[in-house]
Amino acid sequence: MERRGESVRLSSTNDLLPHEEVISSNLDAMMKRLVNSGRFFQPLLVDSASNVILDGHHRWNAAKALGLDLVPVVAIDYLNSDEVSVSVWPGCGRDSITKEEVIEMGVSGGLFPPKTSRHRFSFKLPKIGVPLDDLME
Numbered sequence: 001m002e003r004r005g006e007s008v009r010l011s012s013t014n015d016l017l018p019h020e021e022v023i024s025s026n027l028d029a030m031m032k033r034l035v036n037s038g039r040f041f042q043p044l045l046v047d048s049a050s051n052v053i054l055d056g057h058h059r060w061n062a063a064k065a066l067g068l069d070l071v072p073v074v075a076i077d078y079l080n081s082d083e084v085s086v087s088v089w090p091g092c093g094r095d096s097i098t099k100e101e102v103i104e105m106g107v108s109g110g111l112f113p114p115k116t117s118r119h120r121f122s123f124k125l126p127k128i129g130v131p132l133d134d135l136m137e
Helices: 024-037 057-065 099-108
Strands: 009-012 044-047 053-055 070-076 084-088 117-121
Touching: 024 057, 053 057, 053 117, 057 070, 084 099
Parallel strands: 044 070
Antiparallel strands: 009 070, 044 053, 084 117
8 A cells, every 4th residue: 555645735726626615614714724824734634546535624715815826735556545434424325435435425526524524543643833925825
């Protein structure tokens, strides 16, 4: 199995594909955190083959709402990685979800309701401190 890449890279917000809706109050809180700090402190986790966002939907939506052109990401080979698993959040209305369903939803342009997929990974996303000004082209 392929291990995730160790590096954080900048990716265009327009190139990334969400697979899940966000909770508006959480999005508002994320936007306030970004504006108050002036920095992006955690990269998004994305599938390297499809650019589907696995972790970081609120960060991505906040970046877009703030007019940022770029976001920091860590890309992994999601479908072949044993470092990332997916399940469902309790009470989401589904019994299970697969990695393939996550990717299919993202590339289709559709969105699961918020808090449907629950990704767990056996590594920590690196802590960063990218100034928001550096994320505008």
